Amino acid sequence: MRHLLRSILTLAALLGLPWVAAAQELHPAETVHQQANEAYRAGDFAAALASYNQSCDAGLGKSCFNVALIHSRGQGTAPDMVIAVRYWLKGCDAGYAPACGAASDAYSTANGITASQARALALAETACSGGFWPSCGKLGQIYADGLGVPAEPARAEYFFNLACNNGAGEVCEAFGSRKLAGYGLAKDASAAAAIFETGCAVGQQGACNLLAILYLNGTGVVVNPATAFSLANGSCNVSNAAGCNLVGSFYLDGKVVPQDQAKAASIFGTACEAGNREACENLGRQYLDGRGVSQNVSEARRLFGMACELGREPSCAAVQYIDNLAANEGGA
Structure with a gap:
């Protein structure tokens, strides 16, 4: 959940998403902030940092957030979470709720600073009350x-x-x-x-x-299997790998939709390439058994190996099984 939170915080600052529910008048430093955004997108982090600092000092909380972001990432400067947290707190004091959330996250994870659950709680409360x-x-x-x-x-x-x-x-x-x-x-x-x-x-x-x-x-x-398929298929259609793995499973067993093992293999392949370990394992099984694809033990081992590297324990066992089989055949 922390990675998701950080992604949301980044979007909030750089794209100006309206996290705070109440409408606000345009801040006098907004023009400078937008100039900083342009420099940031162009990769000119030094210029971006200088402009963000200027608009932050003028009281624009989201600019303080971005100063912190640049220091936390070490973009054009050495990474420094102490400075980052200082500016997140400054943005929070200026009323920018995502900055409060980022500071809270830093205090809970002790990422470069001393952990403090009390401060993390207080800052999360401020961020939450700010919308x-x-x-x-x-x-x-x-x-x-x-x-x-x-x-x-x-x-x-x-x-x-x-x-x-x-x-x-x-x-x-x-x-x-x-x-x-x-x-x-x-x-x-x-x-x-x-x-x-x-x-x-x-x-x-x-x-x-x-x-x-x-x-x-x-x-x-x-x-309701039909609803289950519809939900998974909708997820797969927007390139969600876990959803595609579910859809592939539906086509593989044919209990919800007409069985199509070749289509299942294609869908598993797409999901596996996107990093879904279960899909890599499912496709590996198809290659091992020759279901919907030509049997290919070497390809099965490669796919099981990918799933194993992604933390799928049954695939690690499958790799060992295939290797043992090959060793036994070689010694016969």
């Missing part, structure tokens, strides 16, 4: 897991709901997963399904995929 919904989700995590505070599941659910219902799709996915597993919150598959549906509706493809699995298995919802 930066991912930080409301972070408050949910803090209260669900008892990070520096007593665990309060009811309070956690309040913040998760606040973020999810305001369009923070990645929070919906995390929240629904917790409800499904009963991790830090009361286990409730029906509630999980509703949460995934909310996340899916705002384009969080991981939530769509998880909802598809629930419909396929009838977990928390009435079993």
Whole structure:
């Protein structure tokens, strides 16, 4: 979730996304900020940093955020998280909620600074109250897991709901997963399904995929394979690798759609190239067995190896199995 938060924070600052709900008049330093954006996009980080500093000093919080971002990445300067956090805090003081969220994230992860769960909590509260919904989700995590505070599941659910219902799709996915597993919150598959549906509706493809699995298995919802396929296919159509892996599985077994093992192999291949380890393993099995493709043990081993490197343990075992087989045949 931290990587997602950082990506959202970057977009907020560089693209000027309206995280703060209240309408604001154009800041006098906005022109300088836009000039800095142009320099940044052109790769002139020194010019960008100078202009961001100028508009930050004039009180434009999102410029302070970008000063911090450049220092955290070490773009045209040495990476320095201490300076980065200083400017995120300055942006937060100027009322830019994503800067509060970034500072909170830094204090929770101790990335180059001393960790402080108390400061992380206070900054997340400021960011959340300022309308930066991912930080409301972070408050949910803090209260669900008892990070520096007593665990309060009811309070956690309040913040998760606040973020999810305001369009923070990645929070919906995390929240629904917790409800499904009963991790830090009361286990409730029906509630999980509703949460995934909310996340899916705002384009969080991981939530769509998880909802598809629930419909396929009838977990928390009435079993509906057609809906499961529709959700996964929609996810795959926008290049979500996990969704494509699900679609490939549907075509491989033929229980939901007419069986087409060659099509399954093609879809698994696309998902595997995009880094989905399960798809690499599924395609490896097809090559090992010669289903929908010509049998090719070497290709199967290569695919299992890719899945293994991505952390898929059964594929690691498959690589070992193929290697042992080859060794035994060589010694015969």
